[in-house]
Amino acid sequence: MIPHQAIMNKAKDRKFERNPDLAPNADYHDLVDQLEKDGEWEVQRVPEPYIEVQTKFGRKKKIPLQTTWHHKSCGQCGHIPGYSTSVFWINRQLGLDYHDPTDQTSCTAWNYYASATSNAAAQSAVAMRNFAAADESGYFPIIHCGTSFGHYKETRQQLIHSEKLRHQVRDVLKMMGKKLVMPEEVVHYSEWIHAVRDKIAERQVIDMSKIRATIHPACHYHKLVGEDAIFAPEIYGGQRTAIITATLIALGIDVKDYSTWFDCCGFGFRHILVSRDFSRSFAVQRKIEVMKEEADPDILITHDTGCVTTLDQSQFAAKAHDRNVGLPVMSDSQLAALAMGAHPYKVLQLHWHSTDMKPFLQKIGIDTDKAWAEFEEAVAKLRSGEKQYLTWEDCDE
Amino acid sequence: MGLDLSGKQYRKVPYEEKEALLEEVKEDLRFGDYMYGCYDCGICVAACPSARFYDFSPRKIAQSVAREDVDLFYVFLNDSVWDCSQCFSCDRCPRQNSPGGLITLMREVAVKHGLASAQEALEGYGRVVYKIMSTGTQVSPDMLQANAFPDWGPHVKDIAENLDVWRKALPPETLHTTEASWKVDEKTLIELYLIWHATGVMDMIKEVDEGLFMILQDVMEERLEDAGYDVTFD
Numbered sequence: 155m156i157p158h159q160a161i162m163n164k165a166k167d168r169k170f171e172r173n174p175d176l177a178p179n180a181d182y183h184d185l186v187d188q189l190e191k192d193g194e195w196e197v198q199r200v201p202e203p204y205i206e207v208q209t210k211f212g213r214k215k216k217i218p219l220q221t222t223w224h225h226k227s228c229g230q231c232g233h234i235p236g237y238s239t240s241v242f243w244i245n246r247q248l249g250l251d252y253h254d255p256t257d258q259t260s261c262t263a264w265n266y267y268a269s270a271t272s273n274a275a276a277q278s279a280v281a282m283r284n285f286a287a288a289d290e291s292g293y294f295p296i297i298h299c300g301t302s303f304g305h306y307k308e309t310r311q312q313l314i315h316s317e318k319l320r321h322q323v324r325d326v327l328k329m330m331g332k333k334l335v336m337p338e339e340v341v342h343y344s345e346w347i348h349a350v351r352d353k354i355a356e357r358q359v360i361d362m363s364k365i366r367a368t369i370h371p372a373c374h375y376h377k378l379v380g381e382d383a384i385f386a387p388e389i390y391g392g393q394r395t396a397i398i399t400a401t402l403i404a405l406g407i408d409v410k411d412y413s414t415w416f417d418c419c420g421f422g423f424r425h426i427l428v429s430r431d432f433s434r435s436f437a438v439q440r441k442i443e444v445m446k447e448e449a450d451p452d453i454l455i456t457h458d459t460g461c462v463t464t465l466d467q468s469q470f471a472a473k474a475h476d477r478n479v480g481l482p483v484m485s486d487s488q489l490a491a492l493a494m495g496a497h498p499y500k501v502l503q504l505h506w507h508s509t510d511m512k513p514f515l516q517k518i519g520i521d522t523d524k525a526w527a528e529f530e531e532a533v534a535k536l537r538s539g540e541k542q543y544l545t546w547e548d549c550d551e
Numbered sequence: 552m553g554l555d556l557s558g559k560q561y562r563k564v565p566y567e568e569k570e571a572l573l574e575e576v577k578e579d580l581r582f583g584d585y586m587y588g589c590y591d592c593g594i595c596v597a598a599c600p601s602a603r604f605y606d607f608s609p610r611k612i613a614q615s616v617a618r619e620d621v622d623l624f625y626v627f628l629n630d631s632v633w634d635c636s637q638c639f640s641c642d643r644c645p646r647q648n649s650p651g652g653l654i655t656l657m658r659e660v661a662v663k664h665g666l667a668s669a670q671e672a673l674e675g676y677g678r679v680v681y682k683i684m685s686t687g688t689q690v691s692p693d694m695l696q697a698n699a700f701p702d703w704g705p706h707v708k709d710i711a712e713n714l715d716v717w718r719k720a721l722p723p724e725t726l727h728t729t730e731a732s733w734k735v736d737e738k739t740l741i742e743l744y745l746i747w748h749a750t751g752v753m754d755m756i757k758e759v760d761e762g763l764f765m766i767l768q769d770v771m772e773e774r775l776e777d778a779g780y781d782v783t784f785d
Contacts, residue, residue, distance in 0.1 A: 226725070226732070226733050228690050229689070229690050229732075231688070231725075231726055231732035232689070232691050232692050235726055238726070239721060242722070254725050255725075256733070256734045256736045256739070257738070258733075259742075259743050260683060260689050260732070264689050265680060265683040267637035267655070268676065268679070269676055269679070269680060270658030270659045270662045271662055271752065271755055271756055272659075272750075273750060274580060274581060275750040276746055276747065276750035276751075280743070283746065287739070304639075311584070312580070312581060315584070322750075325749075326745070329749065330742045373638040374638070374639065377638065377643070378639045416598065418600045418636060421638070422601075422637070424637075424672070425636065427676065428676050432601075432604050432605075432636075436603070440603070467704070468702075470703055471702040471703075500720070500722070501722070503721070506706070506710060507706070508703055508706055532720060533713075533717070536716050536720060543724070544719065544721065545722060549722055
């Protein structure tokens with residue numbers, strides 16, 4: 155007979171402590187610094203004040219509070235614009251200095267993982283051109299897209315370990331008058347949200363204590379160079395990344411578990427654009443339906459471009475097959491902004507989403523008809539030419 | 552119908568040609584990091600989303616490369632690698648392999664050599680490559696058309712119909728664009744074109760889609776010339 159109770163008790167009593175000295179690989183901080191000492195590149199330091207967090211093997215990671223250079227995401231800006239707008243809105247509400255650059259290209263990794271029409275040298279050169287642009291501006295890069303974040307970490311590994319690649323990229327950048335500059339940390343925006351979650355909670359004006367949420371951690375956040383993802387002993391006992399979950403808990407939300415937590419969303423990079431039957435099937439059958447059956451959440455929160463896209467947009471067609479769908483999906487930045495009182499359409503721009511947000515919004519006390527009428531009124535002023543653009547000030551009226 | 556692993560479908564391709572492609576994968580600077588060997592345990596398959604919906608196995612692909620089974624490698628290179636989701640769930644490999652990374656290398660080699668299977672896999676994808684390489688951002692707001700995304704719901708039609716004004720209704724000034732995800736400086740674009748030129752990416756495009764290459768060549772050469780660069784992609 156299996157001694158279930160004894161095993162359970164043992165697991166309960168066990169205290170898991172991370173020891174960076176037992177990490178299976180070298181600390182990238184040391185390697186990046188050594189290459190700076192060797193004159194191979196410069197290192198852009200995380201500006202002070204920064205917040206320290208713990209990563210997978212118990213190492214410390216510095217998250218800048220402000221003076222941040224926002225490396226935007228193609229899919230967020232193109233198709234889910236309230237995602238990045240919410241990141242900027244939170245910065246403004248917290249009175250933090252940031253830069254939204256036009257001297258930035260895509261990391262081009264979505265295309266690379268979809269079509270392979272590139273190579274290691276080009277991908278590294280694109281990354282280092284963007285990093286050099288950030289350094290020139292005096293602001294520290296913060297990466298909005300999970301795939302950019304993961305890919306830049308991959309790129310950092312490759313540049314650290316290959317002198318040939320490093321020198322090739324250095325020569326390409328030299329052609330355009332740029333230096334080889336590696337940031338001290340590669341930071342994802344959701345790590346910044348995680349780091350400032352208590353400041354966000356201090357400014358929370360919407361009660362979320364009646365909300366049940368499921369979360370989906372992005373594969374390219376915690377699987378691609380996974381050592382550099384945030385873990386915390388108090389979240390899942392330190393056995394899964396703490397990203398998103400810790401933020402939601404700080405906002406008073408009941409985060410529910412489900413059995414396919416580790417599964418990807420079905421994005422597939424190539425599939426979401428030209429083979430969406432796979433993306434839809436996976437998102438619905440392995441994620442949405444499992445969440446609904448096991449956790450019955452009010453909302454699904456995730457933290458990457460592709461995940462919001464796939465999990466949100468895949469549910470419409472599934473309705474035709476009577477699948478168990480109808481779960482609103484948004485990013486942690488949108489939810490955090492909403493908790494702080496951001497307008498659901500002027501800031502969160504929820505009309506770009508597919509799933510029906512109204513039941514969730516109404517559950518937290520938002521008059522959705524009134525909010526939409528306010529947005530329509532603002533749009534009417536743009537149509538008539540009375541105003542050229544919606545401004546940040548308009549959002550806070 | 553499942554994947555034909557017999558290799559009969561490629562029996563007319565000379566063994567040396569297949570072997571050379573495998574060697575090219577192995578020569579990539581990332582190969583040593585992605586492939587240490589394979590326990591054949593299948594943990595990668597258990598974590599793999601593509602394995603649930605396709606006849607696809609990262610374990611078999613890793614095995615074919617680890618064992619240097621040239622014929623089997625060639626089958627996967629043509630008939631399997633494009634099913635991968637590139638999520639890197641397989642990075643939980645106990646041997647520290649990255650089957651997903653290995654597949655990236657295999658795809659790159661397939662594109663570089665213009666394999667018919669790669670061309671077929673990328674059919675319909677050319678507009679995305681064009682967008683990223685020419686504008687510096689990948690999915691632009693104006694791609695949201697009801698006929699392109701009929702399965703996403705009626706809001707796509709609403710977005711398309713209101714696109715100009717809804718982009719103006721975005722507070723960040725950089726997002727008022729419709730043809731690119733955000734406003735990218737001309738100088739920044741020129742630098743991106745120089746990267747494509749210096750790293751041989753345009754040569755890869757030429758192999759896999761000559762029509763797309765010619766369109767990109769026109770756009771880039773003109774802008775580079777205007778910026779004072781004497782660069783050609785021939």
